[in-house]
Amino acid sequence: MDKLAEIMAHKREEIEHRIRPVRDSELNRLSQNQTGKSFAEALRARRGLAVIAEIKRRSPSAGQIAELPDATEQARKYQNAEVDCLSVLTDEKYFGGSLRDLWNVTDFLSDHRRDIPCLRKDFFVHPIQIVEAAEAGARCILIIVRALEDDEIDRLYDAAQAAGLDALFEVHTERELDRALEFGPRIVGVNNRDLSRFVTDLAISELIIPQMPDDVIPVSESGIFTPEDAARAHACGAQAILVGEALMREEDPTDLVKAFHQA
Ligand SMILES: O=C(O)c1ccccc1NCC(=O)[C@H](O)[C@H](O)COP(=O)(O)O
Numbered sequence: 001m002d003k004l005a006e007i008m009a010h011k012r013e014e015i016e017h018r019i020r021p022v023r024d025s026e027l028n029r030l031s032q033n034q035t036g037k038s039f040a041e042a043l044r045a046r047r048g049l050a051v052i053a054e055i056k057r058r059s060p061s062a063g064q065i066a067e068l069p070d071a072t073e074q075a076r077k078y079q080n081a082e083v084d085c086l087s088v089l090t091d092e093k094y095f096g097g098s099l100r101d102l103w104n105v106t107d108f109l110s111d112h113r114r115d116i117p118c119l120r121k122d123f124f125v126h127p128i129q130i131v132e133a134a135e136a137g138a139r140c141i142l143i144i145v146r147a148l149e150d151d152e153i154d155r156l157y158d159a160a161q162a163a164g165l166d167a168l169f170e171v172h173t174e175r176e177l178d179r180a181l182e183f184g185p186r187i188v189g190v191n192n193r194d195l196s197r198f199v200t201d202l203a204i205s206e207l208i209i210p211q212m213p214d215d216v217i218p219v220s221e222s223g224i225f226t227p228e229d230a231a232r233a234h235a236c237g238a239q240a241i242l243v244g245e246a247l248m249r250e251e252d253p254t255d256l257v258k259a260f261h262q263a
Pocket of ligand 1: 004222
């Protein structure tokens with residue numbers, strides 16, 4: 001079984017005991033709690049290349065990346081570095097994150113009056129995860145096109161919109177982009193990493209991003225380490241990059257974020 005399929009199978013099992021019906025009225029109530037900029041607005045507000053900085057302790061491809069007892073320490077570094085959005089990995093088994101991390105990070109940001117929208121980075125299969133994301137203060141969820149059936153994508157995107165959240169549609173091939181566009185997404189990320197084989201290649205963004213329509217915000221994700229990598233993403237049309245490992249390995253990510261913004 002490839003790694004993404006293994007993770008999705010685990011996720012379906014993990015959330016089984018939390019599944020319950022999620023009504024539109026509950027999602028609409030959650031949408032009324034949203035304050036500040038949406039995820040899409042924060043990406044559009046940046047002149048130059050926007051940076052979505054990820055809090056990522058470990059991953060299946062890289063192994064251990066950072067010892068991080070408290071996710072808010074990384075959020076503080078990212079806030080000081082003036083990133084545009086955060087991505088908080090909440091999967092425990094494969095990435096060492098938790099929903100508690102997301103709660104802590106969004107509490108930290110609101111205590112410091114910082115309007116930095118957060119993505120709940122997890123493997124979404126059911127609207128209950130969207131309820132959890134909205135309750136924990138996320139402004140965006142992830143839809144991995146390859147991992148889901150059309151009816152699941154429909155259900156997740158409807159629920160996200162009803163809860164007032166954006167959705168980052170993630171694709172890795174031209175066919176997946178065609179599928180994603182059927183749902184009218186506002187934000188589409190091209191994952192440069194093949195999640196089955198863990199080969200990372202920025203040429204995937206260079207192939208797919210130019211094919212996106214003008215009303216979509218294109219994001220290049222994974223394998224971006226240097227300002228030159230960011231410049232490649234920007235040159236092919238990315239409005240934003242999503243970066244985990246490179247920023248997590250910096251003691252102070254400020255200079256690297258600045259270089260990414262200017263790439
Ligand atoms: O990163 C992995 O090894 C991975 C494996 C299987 C599923 C998802 C995976 N990563 C999720 C991501 O999309 C990345 O964390 C994100 O794009 C940042 O990537 P990077 O800058 O290369 O850390």
